């Protein structure tokens with residue numbers, strides 16, 4: 001026994017020594033290579049070699065045959081994962097070694113990236129001056145001009161006209177490029193991103209773009225010839241990674257320290273640069289037809305169509321209904337795999353599975369946890385829309401008109417780019433507009449007109465989504481539990497108020513709680529940015545032809561321009577902006593009084609400066625002094641009076657003033673009145689609704705109270721949306737900020 005142990009220890013020690021030897025040898029080699037290469041002044045080539053090594057472990061081969069692509073990705077990933085495991089086992093021998101190893105790795109990496117940044121810099125410095133009467137470089141001129149051209153959406157031909165005009169006004173000789181192609185060349189933006197070629201879809205033969213028929217199978221039908229824009233994914237990931245390195249590093253730090261205060265795990269894809277870039281596939285999302293296809297699952301409306309549980313569904317009047325079930329039987333990942341494999345083998349549908357999913361071997365998380373329900377489709381575009389259409393039909397016509405007018409005229413903070421759309425136009429509505437109605441507008445604007453018990457029931461749903469959506473989490477660690485409880489009750493009683501709309505999307509909401517625990521707030525899960533990208537692409541075309549080439553051309557330029565911007569570390573800003581020099585402070589005795597309490601300086605008008613706007617936690621707030629706010633309302637806010645007072649107050653900001661390194665907001669307060677939940681006192685849902693409802697909505701006096709509060713800007717909480725009701729105002733805070741970007 002003791003002999004065995006001794007032997008094992010010896011072995012481990014021996015191994016340890018060998019490893020250290022190996023490592024010093026390696027780093028010596030590395031240093032030597034670096035030294036030699038820098039001697040012959042060839043840093044950049046050495047570094048790029050090293051980087052291509054870094055990336056080459058993940059070979060994303062753009063193969064035309066989908067099966068083989070899958071296989072390659074799968075092989076690589078499993079290899080990557082396996083290697084990691086093996087390495088870990090090795091390292092168990094000595095804890096010290098693990099630590100020194102990781103330190104060593106990060107050291108090497110840091111070095112290589114420092115070099116990389118260095119080499120990047122040196123390659124982009126363009127010493128040529130624009131002309132001899134300026135110290136502006138050609139490079140600076142070109143990149144500024146290109147940015148302007150892109151922002152102004154100027155087409156290629158007009159850009160060329162502009163260039164030749166600028167050139168003609170400059171002294172000769174000058175270095176202004178003659179054509180846009182030359183400008184791109186100066187900036188070293190070449191068409192590396194996408195390569196264009198033609199493909200015969202019948203025999204997979206690659207043709208050149210000028211060919212009109214396939215030389216191999218002699219097919220000449222233009223519908224069989226596909227134009228392909230092929231992308232070097234490896235290059236792309238490399239560039240994106242270098243650009244976002246700072247953010248990624250910060251996220252990794254969070255991951256390593258597991259600094260996840262609210263336990264929501266909402267940290268995305270990990271890209272790790274220790275020796276290679278590992279791309280982890282966290283999850284899959286989409287609307288339900290897309291998910292059905294990629295997951296090889298039965299479509300919504302079928303029996304057992306829920307990916308998360310074994311709800312069967314009932315067939316009633318040619319519609320499939322999924323009624324509330326007290327005890328859900330959830331699908332576990334082991335049975336999920338087993339059943340999909342069985343379906344694949346037997347070619348039969350097994351509890352909704354039609355076979356294995358092509359994602360099964362790609363995802364690094366297990367199915368079905370890897371599936372994210374897209375709340376914009378499920379909650380906004382489907383369930384909320386259906387329910388509201390039903391409610392709208394129940395209202396009498398004069399009330400419908402009144403609500404529509406109120407919806408149309410409602411003001412929002414300036415960063416809400418869309419107002420609410422009247423109910424009658426519901427078929428053209430966008431997800432963002434539906435979100436604004438559901439989260440903010442519906443309840444305050446319709447409570448006068450609706451049956452109180454039915455509204456209380458729908459309020460369960462509104463509050464549930466508000467709580468799931470809130471950022472920061474409205475009730476800390478209890479957030480998901482509270483939101484889920486609200487939805488359970490809503491789902492249970494749904495049949496009391498609505499007939500035959502208890503469909504699959506309604507059922508899906510019962511899995512939001514689990515999803516919240518895995519992925520965090522609903523505001524994180526969105527396709528709005530993709531919608532923006534599509535809109536951006538469609539606005540990038542000029543004329544009526546060659547859209548494909550134009551889109552690719554501009555995408556390429558934008559990508560390169562983006563990569564040229566030096567990255568700055570993400571910081572949280574507090575800063576007054578928009579100085580008002582004409583403001584006469586002597587008219588505001590309240591400011592002078594307050595100032596004299598906190599500060600000794602005598603000449604107030606000299607030391608206090610007045611501002612019209614202010615950036616607080618990276619969001620811009622307006623004051624009443626700011627006159628260019630048009631119809632937006634970004635001066636109505638919620639705030640705390642001091643650090644040790646937890647009560648929330650509401651009011652509008654008259655102005656910001658700055659003195660002695662501190663910015664203050666001068667706020668006129670609106671008196672808090674009865675709780676919003678008191679409107680539902682007679683409802684059977686009152687107890688359940690009280691806490692979340694009063695956290696979302698408040699009632700204040702219609703007119704300001706003439707009480708002024710002066711608070712440090714750190715005490716300002718959020719922008720508020722104000723609804724003007726007969727004898728009072730209903731106030732609600734903005735739920736989450738980053739979704740509006």
Ligand SMILES: [Zn+2]
Pocket residue numbers: 200201202203204205214215216217218219
């Ligand atoms: Zn062919």
Ligand SMILES: [Zn+2]
Pocket residue numbers: 306307308309310311507508511
């Ligand atoms: Zn389910």
Ligand SMILES: [Zn+2]
Pocket residue numbers: 595599600601607608659660
């Ligand atoms: Zn002062």
